Amino acid sequence: MVAMRRKIVEVLEGKTITPPPLWLMRQAGRYLPEYRATRAEAGGFLDLCYRPDLAVEVTLQPIRRYGFDAAILFSDILVIPDALKRNVRFTPGEGPQMDPIDAAGIRALKNDGALKHLSPVIETVRRLRDELPPETALLGFCGAPWTVATYMIAGHGTPDQAPARLFGYRDRATLEYLLAFLAEISAEYLIAQIDAGADAVQIFDSWAGVLGEEEFEDFAIKPVARMIEIVRSQRPQARIIAFAKGAGMNLRHYRQKTGADAIGLDWSVPLSFAVELQKEGPVQGNLDPMRVVAGGRALTDGIDAILQALGHGPLIFNLGHGITPEADPENVAALVRRVRGQADVTA
Ligand code: CP3
DSSP: OOOOOOHHHHHHTTOOOSSOOBOOTTOSSTTSHHHHHHHHHHOSHHHHHHOHHHHHHHHHHHHHHHOOSEEEOSOOTTHHHHHTTOOOEEETTTEEEOOOOOHHHHHTOOOSSGGGGGHHHHHHHHHHHHHSOTTSEEEEEEEOHHHHHHHHHHSBOOSSOHHHHHHHHHOHHHHHHHHHHHHHHHHHHHHHHHHHTOSEEEEEETTGGGOOHHHIIIIIIHHHHHHHHHHHHHOTTOOEEEEETTOGGGGGGHHHHHTOSEEEOOTTSOHHHHHHHHHTSOEEEEEOHHHHHHOHHHHHHHHHHHHHHHTTSSEEEEESSOOOTTOOHHHHHHHHHHHTTOOOOOO
């Protein structure tokens, strides 16, 4: 096959593309009726993640509808704890749950072929590369060690990840052991995704924003830097986006210290600061997902402000966090047209 330059890869290499390429975090999901239908067919959420035929289908659904510039592998960041036998469950209406891990459990974790468990996900990546239009980039992903650890320690989602923060103050050495362990296995997982055909990978640190300055260094930056170092030592061409949600001023040195090609920005990052960050390299973001729910002027004004501030440098247009189930698919269509400068949106 002739090597194809995919727009998002070009931006990750530092190029400015007008209009900017776009995809949306959580673009395959409950706001789409076709997702809900496939989800019902699968039964459990993890069954959906581990059945390549269905995972390929839901990954392609938003591409068919909107022609985004990238497809993101359909899976979840919590397949890593699942591979580590933490008894992960997704009960509808309750969010993810697993057995909470303690210090002894952390020290007993073993990476002996845990990734074999994830071979169906790798198979999904392989099939996707065959089925996607050649111009569409394929993104792999995993959770950052800190974010995955917060769920492993609490055993479920919490509003502020207090259990993991508390664990860090009481037994920092064991938390750092867990983060280093997760960095190794996650790097191995990303390499497998790249080898199976992912053009780039995104590391989701959705809970970076609950960390103090010193903890951000040790729990968010260090493990992600280690992951990227491992990936690059084996796949020097790997393209990596790092998204540390809520990190605010801590983003200032995040790209340089982690070695990521691009940094993801949530909607609370002021555009004036985003412009400064973009001088150092590509950025991705950062529309508030609630603007997509609201539609109308809230949507168009938000899009225009981002394009005006960041459209003259390397930008991947995206939301500042995942799209929510309440979003109207029509508003997403309007967003795509607006970013591509194709038509006006009426309120
Ligand atoms: O972006 C995509 O379209 C790809 C698929 C994807 C999912 N989760 C599917 C999913 C990705 C990239 C994720 C990442 C993820 N998962 C993160 C990081 C990004 C973020 O949103 O902060 C986190 C923290 C998780 C953990 C997780 N998975 C939670 C907290 C939940 C429950 C909340 C919810 O939205 O229901 C999930 C479930 C989940 N992962 C769903 C989807 C489509 C909904 C489950 C369902 O269909 O029943």
